[in-house]
Amino acid sequence: MANLINGEILQLLSEHNLLVKTSNLDLTASYTGITYNSRTAESGSLFFCKGNFKPEYLKDAKNHGASAYVSEVEYADVELPAIIVNNVQKTMSLISAAFFGFPQNKLTTIAYTGTKGKTTSSYFTKNILDHQYSVGLFSTIDTIVGKSADDKFKSSLTTPESLDLFTNMNQVVNNGLDHLVMEVSSQAYKKNRVYGLHYDVGVFLNISPDHIGRNEHPTFADYLHCKEQLLVNSSKVVINADGSHLLDTYMTAKATTQPEDIYLFAKKGSEQINDFPIDFVYETLSDTLEQNKINLNAVSDKANALSIAGEYEIGLPGDYNESNAVATAIASALVGATQENIKLGLSRIVIPGRMEHFATKGHGTVYVDYAHNYASMDSVLSFLKSQNPDSKVFVVTGSAGDKGIDRRPGLGKAIGASADVAILTSDDPGYENPKDIADTIADNINNDAVNVRYIEDRKEAILTAINESNVGDVVLIAGKGRDPYQKINGVDTSYDGDAQIVATYSKEV
Numbered sequence: 049m050a051n052l053i054n055g056e057i058l059q060l061l062s063e064h065n066l067l068v069k070t071s072n073l074d075l076t077a078s079y080t081g082i083t084y085n086s087r088t089a090e091s092g093s094l095f096f097c098k099g100n101f102k103p104e105y106l107k108d109a110k111n112h113g114a115s116a117y118v119s120e121v122e123y124a125d126v127e128l129p130a131i132i133v134n135n136v137q138k139t140m141s142l143i144s145a146a147f148f149g150f151p152q153n154k155l156t157t158i159a160y161t162g163t164k165g166k167t168t169s170s171y172f173t174k175n176i177l178d179h180q181y182s183v184g185l186f187s188t189i190d191t192i193v194g195k196s197a198d199d200k201f202k203s204s205l206t207t208p209e210s211l212d213l214f215t216n217m218n219q220v221v222n223n224g225l226d227h228l229v230m231e232v233s234s235q236a237y238k239k240n241r242v243y244g245l246h247y248d249v250g251v252f253l254n255i256s257p258d259h260i261g262r263n264e265h266p267t268f269a270d271y272l273h274c275k276e277q278l279l280v281n282s283s284k285v286v287i288n289a290d291g292s293h294l295l296d297t298y299m300t301a302k303a304t305t306q307p308e309d310i311y312l313f314a315k316k317g318s319e320q321i322n323d324f325p326i327d328f329v330y331e332t333l334s335d336t337l338e339q340n341k342i343n344l345n346a347v348s349d350k351a352n353a354l355s356i357a358g359e360y361e362i363g364l365p366g367d368y369n370e371s372n373a374v375a376t377a378i379a380s381a382l383v384g385a386t387q388e389n390i391k392l393g394l395s396r397i398v399i400p401g402r403m404e405h406f407a408t409k410g411h412g413t414v415y416v417d418y419a420h421n422y423a424s425m426d427s428v429l430s431f432l433k434s435q436n437p438d439s440k441v442f443v444v445t446g447s448a449g450d451k452g453i454d455r456r457p458g459l460g461k462a463i464g465a466s467a468d469v470a471i472l473t474s475d476d477p478g479y480e481n482p483k484d485i486a487d488t489i490a491d492n493i494n495n496d497a498v499n500v501r502y503i504e505d506r507k508e509a510i511l512t513a514i515n516e517s518n519v520g521d522v523v524l525i526a527g528k529g530r531d532p533y534q535k536i537n538g539v540d541t542s543y544d545g546d547a548q549i550v551a552t553y554s555k556e557v
């Protein structure tokens with residue numbers, strides 16, 4: 049069982065300039081558990097006071113048997129030994145890693161950040177590495193900590209709270225896995241969920257405005273800063289040179305990583321090829337709904353040394369998936385994947401709710417996808433329209449309530465540019481009226497040729513779009529993938545899931 053002594057904790061916190069003072073602390077005392085939830089505190093555990101905290105939680109933790117607490121403020125009326133720190137989130141991350149014996153050091157870790165493509169790239173990577181290694185996965189969709197069915201569960205956050213993250217990582221190690229692929233959200237850095245965590249390979253996929261607003265990032269600069277933390281916390285770095293803010297991200301990477309360990313890739317014809325030390329250049333060989341194929345060229349010595357130049361089939365349609373696939377190929381090669389396994393892993397893949405396609409007999413082909421902001425909706429719709437210039441592109445979408453308000457105009461803009469029919473509907477409306485959200489999207493579809501309607505019930509909206517489509521049309525159901533719930537008025541209300549609804553209905557029609 050894990051065990052951690054106060055003396056070790058204080059030394060660790062002092063090294064990181066986090067310790068303010070202690071109160072009634074026995075340096076030789078140790079803990080048999082750690083928790084940030086009073087309801088799960090047990091005898092002999094160390095309790096963290098964090099977030100929207102109320103003092104009664106500490107009393108509750110004590111009643112449940114907690115033997116000390118860590119906090120940014122002292123609660124004098126609760127008689128418990130205390131470790132007072134200047135940042136409880138950073139402290140919790142460090143102590144969690146230490147409590148489990150720094151499990152990251154027993155794993156080869158690959159981390160992805162980016163506004164779009166984290167989940168896709170993580171699944172690609174696991175699919176490749178599974179041919180050679182035993183691989184864990186921390187993704188927005190699933191968390192996989194071992195090989196048995198019980199070791200796979202739905203994730204509640206893209207990157208979990210540090211204590212949960214290191215708990216899961218410890219499971220990965222205990223279950224005998226040797227590699228871990230994970231998504232790192234900007235919130236993870238903002239909230240210090242991954243403070244002190246260093247990755248073997250860190251991949252920066254792209255950045256565009258998103259997650260800016262109440263409860264997330266105050267500004268784009270803050271969002272970029274948070275995402276860039278991955279670059280200075282990775283031994284080797286892969287950067288998509290076609291993403292915006294390349295100078296910024298490259299210089300950030302160079303601050304801590306020597307250029308020899310930074311791998312840049314770009315698409316053939318990219319303007320960045322003349323200005324940056326590009327290592328890989330890829331070109332599209334085939335870019336249809338039926339076949340997505342690229343050629344990857346190594347254009348530097350260190351790129352050549354990875355021996356991955358060649359042609360690759362990508363099992364997911366969409367030109368934007370090419371950059372995800374190239375990033376994945378390089379990252380996988382950096383941790384030892386063979387070219388043969390990279391080819392296999394990229395070509396044979398289904399990712400839950402990411403461009404899952406369903407044929408119908410008498411109507412259009414249906415795609416269920418997770419696009420829910422301008423960058424992703426524009427990428428997917430413009431790709432689908434380019435493939436179907438003479439037939440109709442239907443889209444069914446909404447936008448989440450209580451957050452990401454700036455996403456709504458962007459969705460309208462993308463729909464106006466590439467869709468023929470838009471059925472606006474509910475997507476996790478939260479405490480907002482989904483009709484108001486839909487109205488904002490509709491107001492930004494500046495194209496009278498688009499047939500726009502509102503059907504509040506999401507399942508009805510999906511079935512209507514499919515029924516109205518003809519053979520040859522495409523129907524994009526965007527934004528929820530396989531999410532089995534709708535967030536309504538603070539409650540996760542049960543919902544069949546877009547892919548599940550389409551899978552059943554497409555067989556009937």
Ligand SMILES: CC(=O)N[C@H]1[C@@H](OP(=O)(O)OP(=O)(O)OC[C@H]2O[C@@H](n3ccc(=O)[nH]c3=O)[C@H](O)[C@@H]2O)O[C@H](CO)[C@@H](O)[C@@H]1O[C@H](C)C(=O)N[C@@H](C)C(=O)N[C@H](CCC(=O)O)C(=O)O
Nearest residue numbers: 084085086098099100101105205206207209233234235239
């Ligand atoms: C803003 C933020 O980071 N919030 C997260 C944070 O909330 P919090 O610390 O304020 O927790 P809280 O639920 O208000 O409760 C306060 C504390 O009291 C404790 N408590 C509470 C009740 C009780 O009886 N006893 C008790 O001890 C709780 O365990 C908690 O430690 O810690 C919680 C887990 O402890 C998270 O669930 C929660 O994520 C919120 C719900 C969330 O949705 N965050 C989103 C924005 C997010 O992080 N998204 C990113 C993806 C977006 C991106 O790409 O950037 C992600 O990584 O998923």
Ligand SMILES: Nc1ncnc2c1ncn2[C@@H]1O[C@H](COP(=O)(O)OP(=O)(O)OP(=O)(O)O)[C@@H](O)[C@H]1O
Nearest residue numbers: 163164165166167168188368417418419424427428
């Ligand atoms: N590289 C990319 N550029 C633009 N759009 C993309 C890219 N990759 C994927 N997408 C689109 O974005 C959607 C979400 O992709 P994915 O889940 O891989 O990204 P993510 O970074 O994990 O997103 P989120 O933070 O929203 O969970 C996909 O369903 C697709 O529509």
